[in-house]
Amino acid sequence: MEAFQLLSRGGLNFDKKRFKNDVRLFQGSASISVDKDTQETDGSELPAELDFFKYAQGGSTSKRKAPSKETAQSKKRKLSPGPDEAAAQSLVAKQRVTAKGSEVPQAVETFEELGERYGLSNQLLSNLSKNGFSTPTGIQSHGVPILLNSRDLAAISPTGTGKTIAYLLPILGALKTPNGKADGSGVRAVIVAPTRELAHQIHNECLKLAEGRKWRIVLFSKATASTLADKSVRDKIDIIISTPLRLVVSLQAGTLDLKNVRHLVLDEADRLLDAEFLSQTQEIVAACSRTDIQKAVFSATLPAGAEKIAMEMLHNPIRVVVGLKDTPLPLITQTLTYVRDDHSKLPSLLQYLAQPYNPPLLVFTSTQPRASSLAEELVLNNIPNVDCLHAGMTKKEREDAMSRMRKGESWVMISTEVMARGMDFKGVREVINYDFPTSVQSYVHRIGRTGRAGREGKAVTYFTDDDAPHLKTIANVLLQSGSTVPEWMLKLPKPSKMKRKSMGKVKRAEVVNSARKIGRNDAIKKRDMVAGSKRRAKKPAAKDESKAD
Numbered sequence: 001m002e003a004f005q006l007l008s009r010g011g012l013n014f015d016k017k018r019f020k021n022d023v024r025l026f027q028g029s030a031s032i033s034v035d036k037d038t039q040e041t042d043g044s045e046l047p048a049e050l051d052f053f054k055y056a057q058g059g060s061t062s063k064r065k066a067p068s069k070e071t072a073q074s075k076k077r078k079l080s081p082g083p084d085e086a087a088a089q090s091l092v093a094k095q096r097v098t099a100k101g102s103e104v105p106q107a108v109e110t111f112e113e114l115g116e117r118y119g120l121s122n123q124l125l126s127n128l129s130k131n132g133f134s135t136p137t138g139i140q141s142h143g144v145p146i147l148l149n150s151r152d153l154a155a156i157s158p159t160g161t162g163k164t165i166a167y168l169l170p171i172l173g174a175l176k177t178p179n180g181k182a183d184g185s186g187v188r189a190v191i192v193a194p195t196r197e198l199a200h201q202i203h204n205e206c207l208k209l210a211e212g213r214k215w216r217i218v219l220f221s222k223a224t225a226s227t228l229a230d231k232s233v234r235d236k237i238d239i240i241i242s243t244p245l246r247l248v249v250s251l252q253a254g255t256l257d258l259k260n261v262r263h264l265v266l267d268e269a270d271r272l273l274d275a276e277f278l279s280q281t282q283e284i285v286a287a288c289s290r291t292d293i294q295k296a297v298f299s300a301t302l303p304a305g306a307e308k309i310a311m312e313m314l315h316n317p318i319r320v321v322v323g324l325k326d327t328p329l330p331l332i333t334q335t336l337t338y339v340r341d342d343h344s345k346l347p348s349l350l351q352y353l354a355q356p357y358n359p360p361l362l363v364f365t366s367t368q369p370r371a372s373s374l375a376e377e378l379v380l381n382n383i384p385n386v387d388c389l390h391a392g393m394t395k396k397e398r399e400d401a402m403s404r405m406r407k408g409e410s411w412v413m414i415s416t417e418v419m420a421r422g423m424d425f426k427g428v429r430e431v432i433n434y435d436f437p438t439s440v441q442s443y444v445h446r447i448g449r450t451g452r453a454g455r456e457g458k459a460v461t462y463f464t465d466d467d468a469p470h471l472k473t474i475a476n477v478l479l480q481s482g483s484t485v486p487e488w489m490l491k492l493p494k495p496s497k498m499k500r501k502s503m504g505k506v507k508r509a510e511v512v513n514s515a516r517k518i519g520r521n522d523a524i525k526k527r528d529m530v531a532g533s534k535r536r537a538k539k540p541a542a543k544d545e546s547k548a549d
């Protein structure tokens with residue numbers, strides 16, 4: 001990690017001349033899969049599908065030059081849909097939706113219908129259109145009316161299909177006026193997400209949707225938690241967005257109460273209801289003690305066990321499933337690539353990165369040390385703009401890495417499960433599972449970082465001999481979502497229930513290049529010897545000092 005930090009601090013500097021082909025690639029002009037007619041840029045602009053700058057807090061697209069004249073190309077663009085329009089069409093295209101429950105409210109076709117039927121304010125509707133949301137996606141069409149009818153909801157919709165707006169919109173619609181003017185006092189809505197990064201992203205989305213109204217929307221952190229310890233401040237808060245632990249710490253310290261909460265959303269619900277988070281989630285649910293509280297759970301995946309817990313938590317819920325449960329969108333082209341063993345993965349990845357690829361690229365490893373080690377190896381192999389993000393890094397390091405990713409400064413982001421869920425970087429076109437995922441759910445969420453908002457994506461998963469027993473499970477996911485799978489993979493035996501639990505959990509070295517370990521061990525030995533002899537040399541001097549005292 002040290003070498004990596006040293007080389008990449010503040011984003012890696014690289015020689016733009018030397019990597020001019022890569023620069024062109026990043027700017028869209030050398031991309032092999034993009035229609036040239038729709039990709040013309042003036043060099044200062046990023047192509048629309050890479051334009052995730054606007055999602056950075058405080059970021060804005062307005063500073064970038066607007067094309068002054070209507071060119072032949074831009075005229076042509078109006079005739080045939082460009083990549084963004086095509087993506088939007090594909091995002092809102094009719095998907096199979098099943099809604100089960102009693103008295104299911106009718107879905108809406110347009111956002112305007114929400115205004116007519118539920119009195120959703122013009123301000124909210126105009127904020128939707130300002131953010132480019134002109135037509136509701138499947139989960140928005142069905143989920144928003146359900147929530148606006150004060151019903152509990154279990155929503156399962158594929159990655160990148162707009163679940164965030166599906167719960168934020170009805171919450172803001174139902175809250176109507178900012179706290180203080182409304183009845184009662186205290187926090188009125190809580191949104192829980194499993195990672196800090198995701199909570200931050202939801203907060204940003206919420207601020208954009210709430211623009212123009214003085215709702216108090218708080219991203220719960222150590223600092224905001226201490227401000228909110230003051231009840232008079234807390235009483236004015238409308239919405240809190242938080243990770244579970246942060247809420248639990250404040251609840252246990254008695255510096256937060258959730259007795260006035262009317263809307264509770266669990267985003268990435270199956271993660272929040274798994275063994276690691278369950279007790280914290282239950283504590284939060286129990287603290288939201290209003291009898292008329294509305295609860296909703298959202299995820300792209302909801303395995304049977306988690307669904308059972310969720311359904312027991314909800315009151316007379318409606319269950320909405322968009323597409324096929326636990327299945328990625330067909331927009332993502334998926335492949336399974338054989339690499340003989342763990343040591344063969346690095347050369348395979350380096351070879352992959354030597355070909356033209358679509359940055360930014362997300363690479364998933366199984367552990368924090370492996371993520372750091374892989375990032376370090378790529379930097380040492382002169383791969384430009386490598387970044388790393390995992391939960392073992394400090395808050396500042398994580399924030400910096402996120403910011404570089406959002407600004408488009410990271411071309412290759414190495415990460416762990418921490419980035420697998422919910423993170424929305426529209427520009428991510430390729431995902432590589434360097435280490436095999438630990439479950440179907442992990443696979444679906446990881447590859448779901450691409451193919452978002454109706455765009456196309458590509459996912460490559462490396463498998464070794466050790467992963468072979470689990471290959472059929474993932475091959476079935478590929479098949480179900482329309483990717484091609486070699487015949488022999490489908491003929492593999494089905495793993496037993498016991499075996500399935502061990503998916504992706506093979507023992508792997510902490511460093512991805514064990515040759516490096518040899519040199520590193522020698523260096524550590526040498527460093528310890530030098531430190532030891534320095535200590536010994538210092539000892540008599542220290543004694544002398546104490547005598548002088």
Ligand SMILES: Nc1ncnc2c1ncn2[C@@H]1O[C@H](COP(=O)(O)OP(=O)(O)OP(=O)(O)O)[C@@H](O)[C@H]1O
Pocket residue numbers: 088091132133134135136137140157158159160161162163164165299300421422423424426448452453
């Ligand atoms: N109605 C809409 N029209 C166009 N774009 C939309 C619409 N709703 C949401 N989006 C965009 O789609 C992208 C994905 O949305 P979001 O992050 O909410 O997906 P998600 O379903 O929560 O995915 P995940 O399961 O990975 O968390 C975002 O960039 C969002 O701005």
